[in-house]
Amino acid sequence: MTTDAATVHRAHPRLIVQKFGGTSVAKDDLREVAVSRVLEARARGFCPVVVVSAMGRIGDPYATDTLLSLLGPAKPSANRDLIAAVGELISAAVFAELLIKWGAKAQALSGGQAGVVVDDRWGDAQIIEVRPDYVLQIVGEGVIPVVAGFQGMTPDGAIATLGRGGSDLSAVALGSSLKAEAVEIFTDVSGVMSGDPRRVAGVHAVERITYEEMTELAAHGAKVMHHKAASWAMQTKTPYSVKGLRTNQGTLVDDAVPIDRDRPVTGIAAIHDLAFVHMILGEIEDREKLGKLELEIFGRLARRGISIDLINVNRAGVFFAVESHNLPVVRTELRDLNMAVRVREGCAKLSIVGAGMRGTPGVMYRVVQALEAQGVEIIHSTDSNITISILVREEDATKAEQGIHDYFHLESERR
Template sequence: MKLVVQKFGGTSVATPKSREMVLKHVIRTKREGYSPVVVVSAIGRRGDPYATDTLLSLLEEVGGEVPARERDLLMSCGEIISAALVAALLNAKGHPAKAFTGGQAGIITDDRFGNAAIKEIKTDVLIDAVKQGYIPVVAGFQGITENGDITTLGRGGSDTTAVALGAALGAECVDIFTDVEGIMTADPRIVKGAHILDTVTYREVTEMAYNGARVIHPKAVEIAMQRNIPVRVRSTFSDSPGTLITCGPERLITGIAHIPHLAQICIKVPSDDRSVEVRIFRMLADAGISIDLINLFPDLKVFTIKEELVEKAVGVLEGIGVIPEVVRGLAKVTVVGAGMRGVPGVMARIIEALEGENIEILQTSDSHTTISCLVRDEDAERAITALHKKFEL
């Protein structure tokens, strides 16, 4: 029994025409001698009747805080609708299929509603369905606690569902179908010369995803890497093989990723008062504010947050007697390359590229596989294009 997990995103199941393309891929895989296990996202995006964001908008008329358990129950509905619909369409085409919620598919999670972690997957039900000749169609993004409560896995949860199922089932590979041809060297809407990467390593694509390349969720890639499962990112709307994510040789530079709409927070503190530093980061964490591009000096703390969280962060900081300096309208542009570790000259080439475009670098941060530069939003596209050209991507 050769299993292949196929995940289809919201745009893939949004219209009758796109759903026909989904059926085409699934049926072709079956005819090629594989047993497909299908994972689906909610239909469409915000504004579409059953999209997750549309369902969440129903809660806006509710006064006060909605309990997390009930919120997850509502959020899980979009994927269930997709699963039932795709299973019905496969049956109508003469290919027996069964729809499953995440819980029915055996996905057991902890009880962190809204961002649950998968604890185990009981595969008996899905394997029995395949042996009986059915194509299982699983609602992504969700699971169930040991007490029977429905949970959701956080943004990108359908990718996580697909890869976790692939690992549990011992699948030959996991195909992530989306509305792009594969993983590209940069955003093609910004860089005309951006092109599809035939292959990338798990580490390379994880860094690209964490730094703004929204093709596959990094949590899903990490699961695939741990279990060494090949993952392909493909387009629902073509027969292109897409990008294969697997082990392999790592490039010096793989691509350029970016995250717009950030704000820089600068805080001057007495160098002899370490307790201020502790209070700053503890209070921000308790308020649920994630920080990035962190540079700490004895008398200065600098970091970035999402621009939409500025007012909340300023309120938290002023509440402990700290007055921050805030610069809005910024973007993080990141050069990703798992092969850059120990190679001299990468930072020099980045500075040369940005200096050549007269782009000011407000802050930097680096790891073994990335170098990030904070620039102004209006400079971001020129920065991405210049770096793409500098590294001959």
């Protein structure tokens, strides 16, 4: 017998999903803080559903990368995913037992037991659906479910993992399927920052941000939230917050955010260690032949699993950026196309994001002004409705970030 969402919501109208990342469950004292956040939520009238990552980072005994190192180099497979999922299972059991020690009823669940159904793209599985019947059942019995993030079960019963940052996705997908009142992502920083505090002075946590802004920042290098999770939340309109574990303060992500066009930029994200590739097409006048050549370039890179960025195609050629470690593969794949290839290594991409850019003239002009004042060369740029991405020299990246942050006055709270 299953418990449908409507029945449980009548009895327990305030479901909350709380996700704790690897650094938040790495040590005894941090796990105790995390448990206190769960019990605080329950004291406020919520019925918590907990999602946990593996404990710690590489080098820690139960971290995912540490466990994977037992296999050595291995292609994605069911075997590799099985061992990759172990860290979250251990973490869930430890966390559930700590909740019990503190007087709560709790039960650890695998992703599959929590109803997360995925395909068999090993190491990068896609969620097909979430069937939270069992989670709802035990919540109705007064039990706090502690779900192993980063994983699900295929229709054939195999464990498959969701890729880097997959626990964020587990939490948002569960929150959406449960129609939770809130989803809280706990991490080691107090929310979404206006820039990277390791490189930019004067950054602050943005109090509120739109789904689209968060998705863009995550996709362009902000580490506080995984881009797949941010995209899922945007598509399902699942509000969530990103909070510091110790401070319990952070950023609310939803669409009820006033847009201030006088302050069009919300934050800056960066991706480093890129190479910029320019493939010169030459004097090809035949449009059909030119189109086939362009398709051949992109097709070869796609088949090798090479992700490219900052793409532009025009009469001058094909332009794109690629992670530097993939450059040898790019050269190998494209060398027989009888085209001149120019490569500029040592680049970084800065992405300036803000919902206030949409329909606001002159933002790119102001970005250029800010970089000109810092003596920073723009190697390449692309833009969308709410994002401007620029490619600069790696050695200029920090002063470029600082210059843009200062120019748009991001040192003060925007909303």
